[in-house]
Amino acid sequence: MSDNWSDDEWAESDNEEIPQIPAIPYEILTEDLIEQHEANCIQSLYDEFSIDITQSRILLIQHNWDVAKVIDKIRSGSLDLPVFHKQASLIKSSKYPCILCYQILPGREMKSLECGHAFCINCYKLFLTQAVLSGKDCILTKCPIENCLYAIPEMMFQDLLEKKLYEKFRMFLMRSYIEKNKQAKWCPAPGCNAAVIVHDEICKEIQCHCGFSWCFICGKEVHRPLTCEMFSKWTSKISSDDNETWLIANTKNCPKCKNAIQKNLGCMHMTCKCGHQFCWLCLGDWSAHSSSTGGNYRCNKFTLEKQKGKYQKEEDQRVAAAYSIKRFEHYYNRYLNHKASLNIANEKKHKAKIDVYNLYSIINESHIFDFITESTELLYKAKRYLAYSYALGYFMTSVAKIQFYEFIQGALEDNEIKLDELTNKDFMLFVDYDSVFPRLIPEFTNYRMEVLNLASVVKNYFEECLRQMENGFPEVVDLVEDMTSSEFIKESINLSYIDKWICPSCTLGNDMNTNECSACGNKRVA
Template sequence: MDSEGEGFYSSSSDATADDSFADYAAVSRLQKPYKILTDDDIRQLFDDDISTVSDVLSVSRGAACTLLCQNNWNLSSVYDKFFAADHRNHQTDASSSSQQELGQNLCKICYDEISPQNTVSAACGHPFCADCWKTYVAAAIDDGAGCLTLRCPEPGCGVAAGVDLIESLASTDGKEKYHRYLRQSYVEASRRRKWCPAPGCNFAVEFDGGGGGGGYDVTCGCSHKFCWNCGEEHHRPVGCETVASWSEKNNSEAENTQWILVYTKPCPKCRRPIEKNQGCNWMTCRPPCLFHFCWLCGKGTGSHTHCNKYGGATAVDENNAKRERARKDLQRYTHYYERWHANEQSRKAAVKDLKTWRDNIGVSKLGEAQGEAPAQLQFVTKAWEQIVECRRVLKWSYAYGYYMEREAPKKVALFEHSQGEAEKQLERLHHCVEKEMGEYLRRRREDFQEFRVRVVDLTVVTGNYFENLVRDLENNRPEVVGGGGGRNGLKKKKDDDERKGLGKKRKKEDDDERNVPRKRATYASRYSRN
């Protein structure tokens, strides 16, 4: 390291390093209370809600499950609708269907005669044979979660099949799939619960964000981190609007169109875009056009002599000006995208290195080389954690910078200064643990303790720089198009107003959920079992 770097790391003892780690905090968004739900946890919550409705309404568990599914798993809605109408109109138990006398003994699907013992019907009483019902139920379950809204097969009948009826007709595998769809619906219907978006993860997250708006970082049990609001990877300091706009721009065909506009010219005759890939300015269009023209002025070469004289503004000059604007826009986008992509690649590489140290592979190798206990080498893991987090923040800061209003040069200059200083410290830390660490992995070094102090100090200082960067960006968010990066020019005040309105709505929903036990007690006392 140069002399500036040596002067920068002032700590000289293990005690100082330990004190530094006491203040260490990785850059992360403010986290609200949440918990990870395993499959067993979801089953327990699912069964508890069904039992509650079954006890209060004095119906079977299958009927309670049907009522909950029909009312989007909202207990308050179930109680309100159930007691607002006559109980007999809400009876969902399939066994009651046999009380209706229709005087029919013909299945309307297979047109075979059916005996009373082989007759199956939903609450509406439309009779069908058991075999047709089983085929109907099996096909619905195989088609997916749509089986949760399965209706009577009678044309025009909208009566739900009901959980009890489906369970009595489905196969063992079919019942397992059906209940899995029910639990998925149970999680997805709740505003406070979400599935982890990581591929192959079966965990859900139950979040208690109160009544306020905004996005929050959630870390699942599978270690995947995502934004609660949009489900994308956590993206502080930019807003969800910025992430959506940036992703759309990166995947948009408009960028290809802009490249064509910048680096090609239309043939004056057929208007197809032509790229100049040789030195001669006399161009020939592709077959079948084969028009010969001058690349500089666009005139045909048959009568063309020279085009060096300036004749005032022309349509060609306007097209050139348009191409120049497009060229500058493309260069600006390329600048930010290249750095966004580079930091994403660096972050992915750092994640792999972090896994090596978390799995104790790197810890064991370094411990053998330097004669240190694994507990004394956790500073390296902390450093890699800081690098991963800072690479993520730095990556999204470039998307933030792309959407900044260029009419505020002082704000842009402040942003670029904070970003540059943070990036410089991150590169020092990354170089230290990735490049310099190699010497300490290969052989014992007498200066290992000094190296340890240097890594610890760099980790803490880099974290502080990035915390300041995030704070600056969040405080200056009104200067960013889209109130956090959106491309529609929304300002922070509008976002705050929307969040206040959303907060009131969420607070009301939370109050409704909290009032469910109170309503349940009221209903139970009003409609007690006979």
């Protein structure tokens, strides 16, 4: 595994612009653009096969608006060309029976498709009204006669429905392009009516015009480097009360009433609320304990039984639970801190845009201030990534990979902090107003180059961290494979996030420099 992490090697002093993280192509769609996309798809089928609008739309909806798929099926003969479905012309003066209400009315008061099934206008209007009120499936409404395959064209909805109902029908048509299209989704931000269509199957991150960044796969906020499954587990973890794990780690059950008891002092003499007195270590009746058994802070009976392995299973469970809680707290607290810093970074990003706009209104030089908005945008992404990288660390079970993860994460965080501090500037101070025309002071050039170089370093760490973490650290090989939970806990005791070791007997947190519990005297787990 190579170790090319030198800032000097990654920074190029002659960089003119911050290299951008490659954007995966997608398009943000307003309602007007959605309708334009629909029209283009329908036009493609009409140009190829002269299929009318209604049938083109139905075919596309049935095939998730995949134009290429519909065309291929028709060309291969696996999909028959539909017939034209339009309103039939009825002789206005002639009379026809309505199939629904049985009234015999003149043609001017009747409606019929080319299937020949004629209905009076009132019945057709009621039928279409009920279809629209029933929901989005109204866009596939067919002739009222059962088993008739003739679809009702949009023009008939427009002719017969009230304006509000027709607008609702049009809304269902427009939304079908997004909801039936595997490559399109609505922005999940509250109040946002925009949608997105992706042009690449690996597209994950979407930045909507409303400002919300979200994952195209799961529809939640952007959560790289976590997979969608990990993100779901993480949100479930932080929203749940894991009382069972806490009870295992911090309590024992009273031998008499079985209620959970937490020991908050060093003495082993426990008195339950039921009145029963017992030893915290061996759980035996306290009346059988005295100075000869170890007094208040020892239990010789427990020590002897422990040597025989009697308490091993319970101790292993308490150790695992205690370290599980401590480990979660470590990652969760750091996750919260970085999530909180995102609000500040977002404000900084927006302020930078305003400052750059004002600077360009004073100094008319192309792109010279773009590095300010680009570096603050990079900072925001790095902070967001770092927040979720702590969640990723929580799910890792490889000691070797955790150590490498902490190394590259720390390198990114250190340089991100430097860039954050470097961009905490009042950029308007770089303008000299004392000259005839406003101009930039000489220090601006050096400052700009310093920011560009450091941003290049952050960008490279950012990309490398994403590559390593999302691919599961492919270059790191564990010395021990398929570790059990208890083995992983023992291996992880010396990692940086453990600042105390938990006594498996009395659950007291002890200093890492000691090997004996200060309360009960038991030895530290090897």
